[in-house]
Amino acid sequence: MTIPTETHAIRFHQTGGPEVLKWETVPLAAPGAGEVTLRNKACGLNFIDTYHRGGLYPVPLPSGIGLEGAGVVEALGAGVTSLKVGDRVAYCAAPLGSYAEWRNYPADKLVKIPDSIDFNTAAAMMLQGMTVEYLIRRTYTVKPGDLVLFHAAAGGVGSIAVQWLKALGATVIGTAGGKEKCAIVKSLGADHVIDYRAEDWVKRVKELTDGKGVHVVYDGVGKDTCIPSMDCLRPRGYLVTFGNASGPVPAIEPLLLSQKGSLFLTRPTLMAYTATRADLELSANALIDVVSKGTVKINIGHTYALKDAAQAQSDLEARKTTGSVILLP
Ligand SMILES: NC(=O)c1ccc[n+]([C@@H]2O[C@H](COP(=O)([O-])OP(=O)(O)OC[C@H]3O[C@@H](n4cnc5c(N)ncnc54)[C@H](OP(=O)(O)O)[C@@H]3O)[C@@H](O)[C@H]2O)c1
Incomplete structure (x- = not known):
């Protein structure tokens, strides 16, 4: 050549x-x-x-x-x-x-x-697949039976994550905007799908988890979803904020993490992993x-x-x- x-x-x-x-x-x-x-x-x-x-x-x-x-x-x-x-x-x-x-x-x-x-x-x-790898195996290590909320689950990272999380034995709640995207998330194997543009998704996550909340939230949407996602977590749950699709997440006071249930917050990058x-x-x-x-x-x-x-x-x-x-x- x-x-x-x-x-x-x-x-x-x-x-x-x-x-x-x-x-x-x-x-x-x-x-x-x-x-x-x-x-x-x-x-x-x-x-x-x-x-x-x-x-x-x-x-x-x-x-x-x-x-x-x-x-x-x-x-x-x-x-x-x-x-x-x-x-x-x-x-x-x-x-x-x-x-x-x-x-x-x-x-x-x-x-x-x-x-x-x-x-x-x-x-x-x-890029999207190695991101999923480190998020679900090394940032928070997902175990069989864990309840996981993954935002923008019909997207590039999300589509890979839903399938890989299911293979790890997690119960997956995926969010997506609109009926078509929700149908895609379901077809990928998610246990539950929430149209977060149409529904009160925090309330729905609580209902789906018998009021207990999920073990971990993966949030690549950022500004629109990060803070409310704290209310989807059980005490000592993990909030993994990894993107800004809707804009950067505003400043968070550490005290808020204590008030919301001794939560863990991390903002990882593929580069560091x-x-x-x-x-x-x-x-x-x-x-x-x-x-x-x-x-x-x-x-x-x-x-x-x-x-x-x-x-x-x-x-x-x-x-x-x-x-x-x-x-x-
Ligand atoms: N930290 C890391 O290591 C790392 C690595 C890779 C990717 N990321 C982040 O992961 C996220 C997903 O990346 P991706 O490349 O796979 O993209 P993507 O998920 O295919 O596309 C972004 C999706 O975000 C949702 N979204 C919600 N609000 C939005 C808004 N205001 N504007 C645009 N989109 C909005 C949309 O899905 P709905 O229509 O369903 O809402 C959209 O399809 C991005 O935030 C990206 O920066 C981070």
Whole structure:
């Protein structure tokens, strides 16, 4: 394969709405020490991409965008011994810039993917699936019989979480906005589904748990759901706030945690749970295992051409998507 000296990539020069994303031609240098040149076959779209683009999570500008992709190693930089040309790999970490046809990327953040997992599935599953892995196995360790509330359960992270939680033996209450999304959550295996845009969901969780509350709430919605979620927990329950889809969560006084029942509160990130090579491999291997066995099916709800990334982000922010979303170069 001849490696081009230029490639197309989505970049942004200022923060703002999806319209700041531009399809540009950029130079492709030879890979540096410790890097490989990758031909991306599919890129993953994630909510965090909108935080980078919009400025909630500031990045130096101008910048590429996107953390996740899957593709083929086409060239090795100096010192790379863990990979060879032709390896099928996937990734979901900085540096930003996965929304690209080709790119250079650090070899030690790549994971080899088995032939049984195609590139689209790999790009759809890495970031959201490894997030589910650490949330339900390492942030709060879900046990058989635990009652779990998972918000936005029809989304990318949520769709994977519902299936994996069921495999762990939990009783799953999923929330989603609207009838169609609720039907999806039910089809994924959730025991109970609440349309949190139409129902008093806190009251409903209490009813479904005989007034006791759940052991753990996983909340990627943020501003709209985080504080009320405390009232869904049993004493000494865990509130895991891991995202800001509706906006960042306001400040919380520690005393509130005591008043609501000696609750535990944590705000984890995938980066912190996969910072070492050992943790990255632990997480990726667990995900590859459940996907290879069919325990967790990756639902690719939407596929866009890479150059239509702005439309894809706009649809994600407008709550129009379900499952994972990928961009194809
Ligand atoms: N901390 C971490 O390590 C980590 C890692 C990955 C993802 N995350 C977070 O996990 C969450 C889910 O990520 P994802 O990529 O899988 O996205 P997603 O769940 O596919 O999409 C977000 C969903 O959030 C719900 N939502 C509720 N209020 C919303 C609002 N005002 N605007 C937009 N959406 C709203 C929508 O579902 P309904 O229509 O059903 O309400 C929407 O479909 C995000 O907050 C993301 O930042 C965190």
